[in-house]
Structures are given as structure tokens and as C-alpha cells.
Amino acid sequence: MELRFWKMNGAGNDFILLDNRSGAVQLTPALVQRLCDRHRGVGADGVIALRPCASGRADWSWEFYNSDGSCAEMCGNGARCFARFVQRVTGWDRPVLRFETVAGVVEARYEGREVTIRLTPPTDVRLRLVLPLQSGPVELHAINTGVPHAVLFVPDADQAAVGRMGPEIRWHPTFAPRGTNVNFVQILEPGHIRVRTFERGVEGETLACGTGVTASALVTALLYEVPSPIRVRVQGGDTLRVAFRRVGDQFEEVYLTGPAEFVFEGTIQI
Numbered sequence: 001m002e003l004r005f006w007k008m009n010g011a012g013n014d015f016i017l018l019d020n021r022s023g024a025v026q027l028t029p030a031l032v033q034r035l036c037d038r039h040r041g042v043g044a045d046g047v048i049a050l051r052p053c054a055s056g057r058a059d060w061s062w063e064f065y066n067s068d069g070s071c072a073e074m075c076g077n078g079a080r081c082f083a084r085f086v087q088r089v090t091g092w093d094r095p096v097l098r099f100e101t102v103a104g105v106v107e108a109r110y111e112g113r114e115v116t117i118r119l120t121p122p123t124d125v126r127l128r129l130v131l132p133l134q135s136g137p138v139e140l141h142a143i144n145t146g147v148p149h150a151v152l153f154v155p156d157a158d159q160a161a162v163g164r165m166g167p168e169i170r171w172h173p174t175f176a177p178r179g180t181n182v183n184f185v186q187i188l189e190p191g192h193i194r195v196r197t198f199e200r201g202v203e204g205e206t207l208a209c210g211t212g213v214t215a216s217a218l219v220t221a222l223l224y225e226v227p228s229p230i231r232v233r234v235q236g237g238d239t240l241r242v243a244f245r246r247v248g249d250q251f252e253e254v255y256l257t258g259p260a261e262f263v264f265e266g267t268i269q270i
């Protein structure tokens with residue numbers, strides 16, 4: 001079978017997008033791994049498939065897979081790409097698109113080449129956890145912004161031990177059974193942070209992680225009383241923006257703004 005795909009990226013976090021409205025493509029873990037293979041496939045951090053919204057709660061639905069073939073509940077950078085993809089393949093011409101994810105309904109607003117998404121409210125906030133790692137105890141913070149994230153503050157993101165501490169925290173029993181994504185956050189100035197993310201399901205550092213950027217900004221807001229919006233520089237060099245409405249320790253509205261770019265389209269035999 002010949003599979004048509006579109007390659008996109010959001011701040012360097014790259015995805016293969018498929019129009020699977022008909023349900024003709026069976027996205028097995030093996031097929032996702034093959035498509036995402038950077039040597040033998042198209043190459044990407046994940047695969048996103050457009051689906052009709054069976055529940056009627058939104059305009060469309062998606063399936064999201066990490067490059068290892070695992071399903072994830074949500075993806076911030078992927079959500080912005082998905083919004084532009086729906087425009088291209090369905091002719092969607094409204095200013096806002098709502099689509100269903102495992103984490104809940106996400107709203108996307110088109111702003112030229114950028115997209116702002118409204119995420120589901122964060123859950124499972126746990127501040128000041130101390131984890132006994134091999135290198136000694138480390139203080140970090142947990143928050144779920146659609147998928148689980150650990151956030152730890154470092155003096156210099158360039159020097160952060162992402163490759164060593166990332167997998168250790170990602171698989172730590174505190175976050176069992178499905179583990180967590182891990183963000184290393186440097187405060188650059190008030191309202192401006194830099195984030196490097198070790199991603200679950202990619203099992204490595206990506207150039208950006210939208211839900212990780214959001215998690216890092218919200219934890220920064222809680223710990224350091226930083227007001228909305230917060231600018232976040234990612235490893236790929238882009239700057240994303242996180243805006244929120246906070247009531248006490250609760251975030252009632254959370255938005256992520258950033259780029260979503262088409263790179264190429266093609267076909268592959270599966």
C-alpha cells in the first residue's frame with residue numbers, strides 16, 4: 001500500500017502527519033517505528049493521524065504516537081502542526097479548530113504562521129519532590145499538562161546532564177508505571193526561561209516539547225510568582241510563549257503559542 005504523508009515541525013519537534021479519516025491505515029507500533037526511523041524511514045519524533053471525532057465533542061480527533069510506537073495523551077507542538085494540517089487537507093476555513101485528544105478537547109486558534117492552542121487544565125501538581133538519584137538527592141517538581149512532566153531548575157541549561165539524568169528521572173519509580181518527560185529549566189530573566197526536554201517515547205532530547213515548555217512555565221509561575229506570559233527558549237532556538245489565567249494555585253486557562261511549519265510531503269510503501 002502507498003501511504004501519503006506530510007512532514008511538519010513545531011519549533012523543531014518533527015512529525016509525520018497522515019489523513020486517516022477513512023480509517024484505512026492501521027498504525028501499529030512497528031509501522032510507527034518504521035516511519036519515524038531517521039535512517040530507514042521518513043524520520044520524526046512522532047506520527048499524528050487525523051480522525052473524525054466519534055464522540056461529537058469536537059470538530060476532529062487525532063491519534064498521536066511517539067517514535068517508539070507508544071501512544072501519548074497529548075502533544076503541544078504536534079497540536080499546532082495538526083491545526084495547520086487540518087486546514088490543508090480538509091479545507092477547514094474557520095479561525096478556531098477544536099479537536100479531541102486522550103487528555104481532552106484542545107482548541108487551536110490560527111495566527112498566520114503561528115498557532116495558539118488552549119491546553120486542558122494542568123493536573124497532578126507536586127512541588128518540591130526530592131528524588132534520590134545516583135548522583136545524590138535532586139529537588140524537582142511534577143505537573144501534568146496533558147502528559148506527565150518533571151521540571152528541575154538548573155543554573156546553566158547548556159551544562160545540564162540531560163543525557164544522564166533524563167533517563168534516570170524518566171524511569172524513576174516515583175513516576176511509574178508510564179514514566180515522565182523531564183525538563184531542565186534555566187531562568188534567563190523574569191518572564192524568560194530556557195528549557196531542554198528529555199522526551200518519553202522518543203527516549204532522547206528533542207529540539208522542543210510544547211507540553212514541557214508549558215509545564216516549565218507553569219512551575220516557574222508557581223514557585224517564583226512570575227506573571228503571564230512567559231517566554232520560553234527551546235533547544236532548537238525558537239521562542240514559544242505560554243500565557244495563563246491563574247486563580248490562587250489553580251490555572252484556569254493555559255495557552256501555548258508558537259510556529260507550525262510544513263517541510264515536505266511524499267509517499268512511502270508500507
Ligand SMILES: N[C@@H](CCC[C@H](N)C(=O)O)C(=O)O
Pocket residue numbers: 013066071072073074075076077078147148181199200201202208209210211212
Ligand atoms: N513533544 C510533545 C510531547 C509528546 C508526548 C510525550 N513524548 C509523552 O509521551 O509524554 C509536545 O510537544 O508536547
